[in-house]
Amino acid sequence: MHYEHAARVKRIEPPLSAEEARRFDEADNLFRGDLLSVLAESMLQVYMDMPTGKDMWDALEAKFGVADAGTELYKMEQLYDYKMVDDRSVVEQAHEIQMLAKELSNMECVLSDKFVAGGIIAKLPPTWSGFATSLKHRRQEFSVTDLIATHGVEENARAKDTRGKRVHDEGGSRANLVQRKNPHAAHKKKKTKNFIKPKATTFKKKSKEKGGCFVCGSNEHWAKDCPQGQAKEISKHGH
Structure with missing residues (x-):
């Protein structure tokens, strides 16, 4: 105006x-x-x-x-105390750290890109400790933008591994459920796989028409009822 x-x-x-x-x-x-x-x-x-x-x-x-100075100190405190957690997106949390640094820059407290990138790596959650160590061993410097992009690739890979593990575990659970429902099914199947049914054995009843008595050769009675056999037994014992 x-x-x-x-x-x-x-x-x-x-x-x-x-x-x-x-x-x-x-x-x-x-x-x-x-x-x-x-x-x-x-x-x-x-x-x-x-x-x-x-x-x-x-x-x-x-x-x-004076209030502006207090706001600047409050933003610094937020940046120092910020801790990433495992149950949220790491990329999203890295953007929040980046925004805190940007707000400080607007208050004429400019932080170098290298410093902000190092702070993001230092604040990674415990489950990312191995990834953080691998970044620290690299010799090239990271810009904040490149670092967040790297985090995005790693986060997507971890999400894919988690989905694959979940599918595998669910498949194993279903197999175990079937096994529990019929625990003898596999045993029965294995037992009967090579089982050969024996041939039925038939016994033919002796016919009285074909020499039922071996003492006299009569077909009218068995040897135990033969009169001649009984006579022999009586004479043998003197009766």
């Missing part, structure tokens, strides 16, 4: 011409009005009686500039 000079000086010296003084006073009034329009109502009485916009600006900067 072309009144930046009103925030820097009270009045331009030496004394201004009438036209220059008019333009300055107009810019100063606009500047003061804009400052008052963004203040909370409880603060108006403190600042509205100040003679110039510069006086008002200096007072506001002295009060709230």
Whole structure:
């Protein structure tokens, strides 16, 4: 709005011409009005009686500039204390660290890209310790962008391995479930695989028509009922 000079000086010296003084006073009034329009109502009485916009600006900067310094320290503390966890995306967490560094840069606390990249590696979660060690042994320097891309490749590979392991475990669980449902099935199958059914053995009943008695050769009775056999037994024992 072309009144930046009103925030820097009270009045331009030496004394201004009438036209220059008019333009300055107009810019100063606009500047003061804009400052008052963004203040909370409880603060108006403190600042509205100040003679110039510069006086008002200096007072506001002295009060709230300290808050900016506190915000800067708070962001530093957030960056120092940030710890990555295993149950969230590492790439997402690395972006959050990058954003904290960017906010500090906007507050004129510029951190080198190398320093931020090293901080991301140092803050990797415990399950990534082997990957972090491999990065530390590399001789080339990483930019934050390249480092986050490397994390993305590693994260995708780990997710793929996890899915493959889950499918394998689920397949084994289903096989075990079938085995538990019929624990003797495999045993029975193995037992009967090479089993040869024996031929049935038939026994033919002796027919009385083909010489039932071997004593007399009669087909009318068996040897135990033969009269001749009984007679021989009686004579043998003297009866």
